[in-house]
Structures are given as C-alpha cells and as structure tokens.
Amino acid sequence: PSGTPHRATVGDVIASAPAPGAPHGLLAKVTKVVGETDAGTEVQTEPATLNALLGDDTARGTVPVDPAAFDVEKLLPDVDLSWTKAGDVHVGPQGAEVPLGSLRLDVRAEVPTAAGAPVSAAASVSGYVQVAPQVDFRYGGDGYDTAPASAYLGVSGDWTSGWALKGRAAAAATPVRIPFAKLHADPVLQVGPVPVVVNLDLTCYVQISGDGTVTVDVEQDVKGGFRAGGTFSSAKGWTPVSSADMTATPVRTSVTTAGSVRAALGAQATVGLYGAVGVAADLAPYLRGEATGTVTGSDGRLDAKAVWAVYGGVDLSGTLRLQLAVFGTPVLQRDLPLGTLHREWKLAGGGTP
Template structure:
C-alpha cells in the first residue's frame, strides 16, 4: 500500500536544509529605492590555486569588505587567541606584513594546523623574520568575513568527502556520488528471526547527499544576517525489514551500532566569494527495539524521498528546526501474531556545524510498530472461525481489529549558542527543538 505522509519525518539523517522564503520586514526595500540596495550575490567559487591558503578581509563602515593581500600565506600555527601566517608556495607574503591590521578577519580552510578551519579577527600584529606574521586573535563571525551579501549554496558531496570507517564492509560509496549503508541489527535475548529468515531486524539507506549553506545581510538593515541556514539534504531510499519472534518484555533504548560504517564524518570547505567556509558533519547510527508481550512479526516497508535536515534563521523569527517534504512509503503484506506490542527501528544522531563548532544536533528514528490484541491474529487459510466465532478471511489475514502494523518516526534536536559563528543573536544555552513525530497505519485493523 502506498502512503503520502503529511508532516512526515525523514527516515535517516545523513545530511539537509530547506531555505525559508520569509521576506525581510516591511520596511526593507530590496529594490534599491531610497538608497536601499539589495545585497550583492556571493557566488560559489573554486577558491585559490593553493587550497590551503588563507583569506584576509577588512570590514568597512558601509558594509562591504575589502580583500587584504597576504600573498597566498598559510596558517601554520593556530590556537586559542594566537595564529601564525607563513609564506605560501608563491615565495612569501606580498607587500609589508603590516598590511594586516587590527580588525581584519582571517578565514582559513581545513589545514594540518587547523583541521576544522579557522575564522578569527586580528587583535594585534607581530611581524617575524622570513616574511611570517604572528597575530593575536579573537573569534570572528561570518558576518565579519562576508559583510553584505546573499548566498544560497548547495554542494554535492563526493566519495572523497565522506570519511567512513571500512566503507567496503557495512557501507559503501555508490557511483560518483552517494552512500549506501546496510545494517543487521543486534537484538537482545528473547528475540529470534522467524522461519526462513537469517536476521530479525535489517535496514538499508541509499543517499546522495549535498551540504547546504545560506547567508544574507544588508548593512542598512542590520549588522547581523537577516537570514541564514545550515544543513544537509539528498535524495534517498530507505528500506526496513522485521522478521522477528519476541518472547520477552524489554527495551534496548538508543544503543550505538558498533559495526563498520556506523560513523560518518565530513569536513567540507567551500569558497563563498573569496572566503573559505568549513562545513562539518558527524553522524552516528543507533538502534532502538522494545517489546511487551509475545509477538511474531513479518513485515517490510520501503520509503523514497528527499532528506532535508538542519536549522534556519530569520531575523523576524530567530532560529528554528527544518523539516522536509513528504516521501512515499510502500509496505509489503504483513503477518502479525501473538498478544502485545513490538517496536523497532534504526536511527541516526547527527551533529552539524561550522569550523568545527557544532551548532545543531538531531536524532531521527523511523520505526515499525506492531500491535496485537488477543491470542488470535495469525494467518488462516481454512476459513475457520476464531475464538470469538468471527469468520476468518479466506486470504489468511487476521480479522480486522485484531492487529495493526504502523510505520512511524521521531525527530528531536537541539540548537547551541556555539553556532553564533553565523553572527546572529542566540541564547546563552542550548534549547530543544519541538519534538516532531508521526505514525501511520500500514496494514491491519485498529489494534
């Protein structure tokens, strides 16, 4: 059966963002009348020839940023409050080292000295021998580095971007872009596969991910961005199969999957205008299985859709969680027997951030839930009556109302003040996104 799910949570998080289309406040004039100009477009660039070279810019009072020439310098030392820029591959810093001044912003891609990149503001400059420059630094924001501008960036991830443990065993890269994850879930005592199946709970994910980044600021309107977003998205297909006999009451809770490919890390540098922006992602997979009673379940479901997960900012509303479009789900003919309930799923814990500073976390878990009332509910092919005297359907399904199979999902998340690298106002502590959940009947009655 095919279901279209409104406000549906997506099965797995490996990367997404829906960029909100809310307009600027009514006083904003983006057409340029009255001297108010729309912010310039910041396009996605290829970056410098030396992919480890830093960028330095100097913010100005009118909201624009001027490039400061540092001659392909690299960040060779980096730590809290201190950095050293050394000559790059072109022979050294051009001009005087004092070209760097207090208030300049330095943005560095991922390098050996700064594996998650760096975004700092110059507090003091100390020229050194050999063309190097030592600087005292304070934290900077993207608003400091980008100034006035508007960017909506979508960058497909390649196999080289996905740092996956043992990708040939448990997960693999598919084609020129994408990732496949297969899992055979370990289950507690009291659960065994049904006849003819080697595993009680299995799942797979095919995902072609891309990273998303959005930024917009008009200096006349605010020194802070009016819009921003961070996340990942991608077309996916997700399959889930449960062929289990549960004979005990238990609840595993969120248990990590200690198998290859159960952890994925991404550090992706993109150049927006001249500025390198390092997007980070960490994903861990987990499983969660619970049962109450003795239930036998043979059921499968498949979902196709587009994953979109992350957080967005709008000056009028602040930060909010993102949700994706409605996927389509199909369910195989199900068999449910016994008395009680059983629920199982494979989910993900994702952390999204900039320059290694995690700002958004989210847990998503799709699941199958079977509920059975009474000791009947098996497949009958002889047309006999059950214990209540109800004629069983000739197709072999349990009588309506005795059992039901549900497909559902849950999404929870948090936003952290550490994401203030965007330059937006945030709370001083983490706050929880409103929990989003859904559940739809796939088969059976109203058990």
C-alpha cells in the same frame, strides 16, 4: 608593492578551508602578533564571527556532499559501504546499485532475543540506508559590526531505505539505540575568496523498543526527502525549519503472539560552521508491530480472538544550538527545539476483537 604578501596584524579575520591543525576549517580573529618563525608569522587568535568577514556581502548555496568525501567509521562488523561516481567508478559490493551522488550503507545485526523465546525466534535486523545529503547555506549581510539581515543553515536530501525485523527481540519500553556507522564531511562553499566551511556529521543507527513478547517478521521500503535547519531574520531571530515527505511500501508483514515492538533505522545529523555545531536533527523512519490475543496473525489469517497490525512511520526532531552565533547573530539564550514531526501509516493488519 603589488604581490607583496599581507602581514598579519591585530584585528585581521582569518578564514581557512580544512587543513592540518584545523581539520574543520578555521574562522578566527588575530589578537596578538607573536613574531616571525621559519614556518611563517605566529599569531594568537580568538573565535570570530562570519559577519566580521563577510560584512554586507550576500551568499547563497546548496552544496551536494560528494560520497567520496565522507570519512566513514564502521561500528558493527556487518556493514558495507557503496557509492558510485561518474566514469563508471563504483565502490562497494557488486550488485549494490547506487545512483550518482548517493551513499549507501548495508547492515545486518543480531539483536538480543527475548528470554524464553524458541530458537526459531532468534532476533535480527537487516537493511540499508541510501542518502544523498546536501548542506544549505544563506547569508544576507548588513555590515561588519552588525548582525546579518538574514541567514540559514541546514541539511536536506533524498532518503531511501529498506529494512526488516525478524524474531522476538528482547525489547524494553526505553528504546535501545545501536549505532552502526559514523560519517563526517567538510564541504566548502566559496563566497568570493572566502571559504565557508560547513561541517556535516551523520550517525546511522538501529533503535528497538517494545515489551519483549511479540514475534514479528516485517519488512518495508521507505523513500522520500527531508530538510532540517534554522533560518534567521532581524525581525524574528532564529526559527526552526523541518520537513519530511516519506512514502512506504510493505514487503512482508507477520505478527505472532500478543505484544508490541518498534524498530527504527535512522540517522542523526549535525551541521555547523568551522567546527561549531549549529543544527542537530534526528530522522527516524520506523516499523511498529502490535497484536492482542493469544494466537497467530499473519497477512490476514489469524484466530478470531486476535487483532494484529503493522505500521510504518517517520519521526523528525532536533535542536538549534547556541553556536549559531558564529553567524554574528545574537547569542541564543538556550537551544531551540526544531519541533517533532510525526507521521504514521498502516501497512497491514486484521482480526476480530
């Protein structure tokens, strides 16, 4: 009769939004009905694919991630979280103005100072990251037992950051990465009655490399947008998509003594469906300072035998993972690199060789 609950049978495909026991959502196929319990029907399952559930349906959506929906784990003591919602709801320190839909993290960290550096050259990095992330999903079905005709999974959004590096960091040629916060959210895209659960993880970090000899006092603001993901077609299979359009404004530039240093304030993102990571991306706006010579260069005033320069830039890299097969597409034989996007611009410099 109408309204009678459906009894689970072998072959059923189950899709669930995040719930106790399935924090990242669930997409599974029933392989055995064990029996009835006080809590309901007990079944055994195996992982399922999206085409077995959506068939020839078509779905497309871009879901902004509510800042309040993020679980945030602070990894350093001096990290502040801020966001704003409609209705004049504000979370975080007063004075941190955050646009609606954006999440902001402020950080300050002392970093190891180079051996032999004076007390006045104590090294530190400080700044903020403000991001309005959204997950992008497309599915063009071609039947329950065949790969979709098209698909897309990715992350995009607006990015604003400002940060400063000061002192003489004990840097090395191999970059040292210092994570300062981890964020996780599970936005749900409804395709008719079917909840498509997209998992988004962000790890914000500071990364420093160099030769440990240069003393700097540099700061820049960066603003722009980014996109990273993978697109599928029956003709080409999975292909990567990546772009980053950033502009920078120098706030303060000073380089003292010869050497080089590079500092990035970036984020590593992973995007997946129902707990299976499909796309990993690393967005790293950075500052780079270098000088040759024996004395000081600062905002155009320096010894005639010294040359110095400060650069800003952005790197975007990542991979498409084997788990993209959750769409019902052929299994990737290996992870596919997104390709490295690299841009650099000069912020300041001067001197005479």
